[in-house]
Amino acid sequence: MTFTQTDLNDFNLLGKFCSQRDITELTSQSLNNKYGFPQADVYVLFGGSILYGVDILAKAIQNKIAKKYIIVGGYGHTTATLQQTVQNAYPDIPAKNMQEAEIFAALLKKRFGLEVDFLETASTNCGNNITYLLELLKDKQIDFHSIILSQDATMQKRMAACLQKYVASDVTIINYAVYQTNLVMKQTHLAFDQKFLGLWQPERYQNLLMGEIPRLRDDKTGYGPNGKGFIAHVDIPWEILSAYERLHQKYPDLTRPGDPKYLF
Structure with a gap:
C-alpha cells in the first residue's frame, strides 16, 4: 500500500x-x-x-x-x-x-x-x-x-x-513511552525513520495507532467517563481528531477493533 x-x-x-x-x-x-x-x-x-x-x-x-x-x-x-x-x-x-x-x-x-x-x-x-x-x-x-x-x-x-x-x-x-518514531516512505515501501529492537511491522503500528483514538475519546463509544468509563478523561486536540478522521475515511480497515478476550 x-x-x-x-x-x-x-x-x-x-x-x-x-x-x-x-x-x-x-x-x-x-x-x-x-x-x-x-x-x-x-x-x-x-x-x-x-x-x-x-x-x-x-x-x-x-x-x-x-x-x-x-x-x-x-x-x-x-x-x-x-x-x-x-x-x-x-x-x-x-x-x-x-x-x-x-x-x-x-x-x-x-x-x-x-x-x-x-x-x-x-x-x-x-x-x-x-x-x-x-x-x-x-x-x-x-x-x-x-x-x-x-x-x-x-x-x-x-x-x-x-x-x-x-x-x-x-x-x-x-x-515515558518506550520509543518514539515516525513513518516514512522509502522508495515504494513503508518504513520507520529509526529502528528499535522488536519494533512492529509498519502496518501493525498503523493498526495499533488507529485503534487508540476511538478508545481515548470521551464519548458514548469511547473509554472515557462519558462512555465505557474505563479511563479518566483525555483531552484530544482537534488536529489529532482531524488527522484520525482523514485516515479513517481513507483507510477504514486500518482501525483495530477490540478483541472481546482482551477488552479493554
Whole structure:
C-alpha cells in the first residue's frame, strides 16, 4: 500500500500524541528539573511493549530512577507476537510458555544481568494491568506518590489515563513511552525513520495507532467517563481528531477493533 506524505504526516501526528514522554530522558536530573525530586517511588514497564522496553528498563535501573521496579503483563492481544519474536531472537528462552512480564524479566537478566523487584503476570488488558499493579503495590505495602509508566508508544497515553482513574490527584504520574518514531516512505515501501529492537511491522503500528483514538475519546463509544468509563478523561486536540478522521475515511480497515478476550 502506498501512502501520501499527508497520510504519513497524519499517522505521525497520532504517533506523537500517543507516545507521551513527560521527561526528556530517564535521569535524576530530568526528574529533578521538572518535578523537584531526583527519584520516583515506582517505575513500571508494561508487557504490551516491544522488546526495546527491556533497554529502557535497564537504563532506568542503571540510572536509579526509582525506588522500586516492576514489570506488568500476563497474556494479552500482543503476547503471541512477543513470544514469537523472542523465540526467534533468543531460542534458549522458552517464551512460548511464559507470560509477558516473565519474558521481559528473562531478557533483562540475559542481556543486562539485572532484575526487578516484582512481576505481575495475571493481567490481560490495559485495565487490569493497572488494577493488578495497584493490588500488588498494596499487597507489598509500597506507598507511592510518584510513578513512572513505560508502555508501547501506541498505548502510553491510555495506560496513564487508566491509572489516573484509580489514584488520588496528588499522585504524580510520569509518562515515558518506550520509543518514539515516525513513518516514512522509502522508495515504494513503508518504513520507520529509526529502528528499535522488536519494533512492529509498519502496518501493525498503523493498526495499533488507529485503534487508540476511538478508545481515548470521551464519548458514548469511547473509554472515557462519558462512555465505557474505563479511563479518566483525555483531552484530544482537534488536529489529532482531524488527522484520525482523514485516515479513517481513507483507510477504514486500518482501525483495530477490540478483541472481546482482551477488552479493554
